[in-house]
Amino acid sequence: MAPVAINLGVKLHVLAEADDVSATTAASFTVGDYKEYDTLAAFAESVDVVTFDHEHVPTEHLQRLEAAGVQLAPGPGALVYAQDKLAMRQKMAELKLPQPDWRAVSSVEELVAAADEIGFPVVLKTPRGGYDGKGVWVLDSAEHARQTHTWFDGTHQALLVEAKVDFASELSAQIARSTTGETITYPVIETIQTDGVADIVKAPAPNLETATAHAARAAADTIATAVGVTGMLAVELFHTPDSEAGFMINELAMRPHNTGHWTQDGAVTSQFEQHLRAVLGLPLGSTDPVVPYTVMKNYLGAENEDLYGAFPLAMRKYPHAKVHAYGKSVRPGRKIGHVNVLAIDGNLDAALDAAIDAANIIRHGTTDY
Amino acid sequence: MAPVAINLGVKLHVLAEADDVSATTAASFTVGDYKEYDTLAAFAESVDVVTFDHEHVPTEHLQRLEAAGVQLAPGPGALVYAQDKLAMRQKMAELKLPQPDWRAVSSVEELVAAADEIGFPVVLKTPRGGYDGKGVWVLDSAEHARQTHTWFDGTHQALLVEAKVDFASELSAQIARSTTGETITYPVIETIQTDGVADIVKAPAPNLETATAHAARAAADTIATAVGVTGMLAVELFHTPDSEAGFMINELAMRPHNTGHWTQDGAVTSQFEQHLRAVLGLPLGSTDPVVPYTVMKNYLGAENEDLYGAFPLAMRKYPHAKVHAYGKSVRPGRKIGHVNVLAIDGNLDAALDAAIDAANIIRHGTTDY
Incomplete structure (x- = not known):
């Protein structure tokens, strides 16, 4: 910001x-x-x-x-x-928004019974404190579920168990809501998650049904207004073309979000500027994309600790790539920066290839990774 | 930066x-x-x-x-x-680049003689220390020229007198040159100057002959390489369609420049990022525009001292406007910020109207200025 x-x-x-x-x-x-x-x-x-x-x-x-x-x-x-995934599921149910079948469970016995009703595989989540795939466990069977008894250690009143959704892709619908109540939604984007981390974003989501995109933006507006968020809200979604709404709600984040980094270079108003405008009560800015497609690719810490030393390699190969560094120390698997590439000519595949290669060059410190 | x-x-x-x-x-x-x-x-x-x-x-x-x-x-x-306009004129002559007829003059007598040769009106300039119209005097006649005797006070060894060019418009050709010698030019833009200050920029310059744009970019490259500049160079030009090259060189600036502020929102790589990349020896970034046209409008200090208080008025009316504040105190006539508007749809006139109105709203603190 x-x-x-x-x-x-x-x-x-x-x-x-x-x-x-x-x-x-x-x-x-x-x-x-x-x-x-x-x-x-x-x-x-x-x-x-x-x-x-x-x-x-x-x-x-x-x-x-x-x-x-x-x-x-x-x-x-x-x-x-x-903060609390159980409170979130309860709220989405009240708002009658599409989401996976879910239960709050306080013991292994309750978990097994709930999972039987929902149908395996299920996903068990700690309601608080998890992020980027932490505090999440996929369970394939009742036997598997019984191994989670150590999770019921009294830290949480209850855990969340929900259906493991068979999705076509993952989406994110971002919205800003101002202290004045004004809201504005961003185009729905597609995100490719790797090991629980938003790794690639294609903005806007290519090949997304128009009706689903509209419904997802409307759902984001419903949530933002109902819960009274101020600032940026990211509604992470599963794209489920065969379901009634075409999507199901996965999680909420109330801050500028990894899935919105594309807006720094690809939208009139970045999510960071929008967040500041919203929390200060300034009028919200246009969320229009400036080019047909923007691709965001994260780079994580790896064996190369001298990221800055690798920038020239990536910049030389991709003069169009926008390299963003977070100023964080390098630890394996840590999100330490991202690359945005604008498809000014509308060629999404070329932008995707460039973003992935540029990020890998930085991560590995060589063009021969 | x-x-x-x-x-x-x-x-x-x-x-x-x-x-x-x-x-x-x-x-x-x-x-x-x-x-x-x-x-x-x-x-x-x-x-x-x-x-x-x-x-x-x-x-x-x-x-x-x-x-x-x-x-x-x-x-x-x-x-x-x-820094020194006489040194610049001499260098442009050595490089055989198009520029107004000029002379170095050390006395009123030399000035009058030179102006007679060049033909009135002429422009008298202090070689150093002037900017934004300061240190510049337009002279219409020999009588008028004689009134400048107080300028020949020994502060400067000589002053610069040159032909007042009858131009169609003013242009700027920006280029970056890295410590490695790599160069890259930006699209040539049109600038509308008011009272010696770059007030409006249309990027790229609309209706500019392709050959003239190419020649101007080539001239910027010739200068950057010949003088060995590192970082951003702005070559301010007169557009003279009836002259052989189609342009004449006015002045040089070696830093990110007012005429390049459009690049913050309208180009893949802003002039500020490019300057840093150049002075650090990083590979240079793409200078491609991201949209068909971008308009930049400066706002100067006026009677309204509470600029921040006026932002909401401009932002509400123009959600597409990008407001940039310099954090400077307000003094009448001082450049304290600018507005960029992207013509995503290619409508330059609409972007121009929006940028001018938004800047005026901020300047005057009201939509009824």
Whole structure:
């Protein structure tokens, strides 16, 4: 968010967990633990509006801050649906939005019974704290399900079990909602997940039925308005062409999201600028794509620790590639940057090939990876 | 340059004239006077490469820094042609590039004689220190020329007098040249100047003869390579369709330039990213426009001092407008921001109207200005 804040003349101040994390290179900062109420309260005193780049701040702290008059965007009443997957499933059911069959289960016995009703395979999830594939377990059989008894250790009141959806692809419908209640949706995109991480995005989703795209955008609007989110909301979807709606809701994220990084180069208003506009109550910007297709490819940490040293190789081969570095240290499997490629001429396949190759060159530090 | 530096993972450190100037809001900084050699030398010690956002650092200081091994981009051997208009005219003559008839004059008598040869009206310019219309005087007659005797006060060895060109429009041809010698040109744009300030840019220049556009880009390449510039070079041109080349060279700027702000939203690689890539020796990025036309409109300081308060009015009326704020204090006539509007649908006139209206709304703080 720092680059767009500079362009808009908005001052960012970050609560960072240490003085060497990436956010500290781009904005003024205070070091502190987001799990401590006093730290949060002191930080909130120093700013006009508090927003988030992850969903792990304890809900009870946010409720207390809100009661104390701190302007939180989004507020805990909305954020809980991105923090707690059981609360989210319950809310989607209330809103009558399409989603996989699901149950809340508090014991292995309940799990096995629920999975029998739903039909194997099922997916068991911790309601809180999981991300990028962590806290998720696919279960193929009752025998397999019984092995999860260690998960029922009292950390969570209940776990979420849901049908494993046989999807055609994964989609994401992003929307921004302002403090004023104004909303605007982005084009629905297709995301290819690898090991639970959004690895590739094609924007807009190619070959998506128009009716499904419209319905997904409408569902995002329904959710954003119903839960009262402020800022960016990503509704992660399964594309299920044979189901009634054509999609099912997977998860929610209430912040600029990996599946929206394409907007930095491919849309009139990036998700980061849009988030700032929304949380500040500024009018929202156009979400129109500027070119027919944009491809985003993440690069993860690997054996090459000198990412910057590999930039020239990728940049020389792909003058069209937009390389984004997060300023994070390299750890295997960690998301440390992404590449956007614009298909100005509409050639999606060429842009896809370029983005994948450029990201691999950076990741591996060589064109012969 | 700060936003793109963040995206590229490049650390900026700024020598600022005071701790409340706009650059200090976007990067780490040292306060100091760029006219003092010791200040420059100490600053240079703290960084890997030194570049510039204006051309007023004394040439002799830069020569001394270069001799001491400081990596300057551009170096003084190139920068002098952006600092000294007489040196520039001499160099363009050596390169046999089209330019107005000109003379160096050291007295009023020489001026009147030169102007008689060139033919009135002529333009008298101080070779150094002028910008945005300052240090420029249009002279209509010998009588008028004699009134300039106070300019010959010994501050400059000589002044530049040149023909006042009867141009069809003003153009700018930007090019980047890397420390490696690699060059890449941007599409030639049309700029509408008001009171000596680049007020509006249409990118690419509409209705420009293809041969003239090619020749202008080739001239930019010839200059960049001949003078050995590193970073962005803007070649400001008069469009003279009846002349042999179709254009004449007006001035040079060696830095990201007002006439290139459209690239922030309208080109694959912005001039700011390109400048950083060039001065760091990274491969240069594509200069392709992402949409058919982009319009840039500056907004200057006026009676409305609360620019931020006026943003919502402009943003609500024009969701497509990209508002860029420089973080500068408001002074009448000062360039404090600009608006880019992308003509995704190719409608240049609509984009022009939107950009002009949005900038005026911000400037005046009302939609009824």
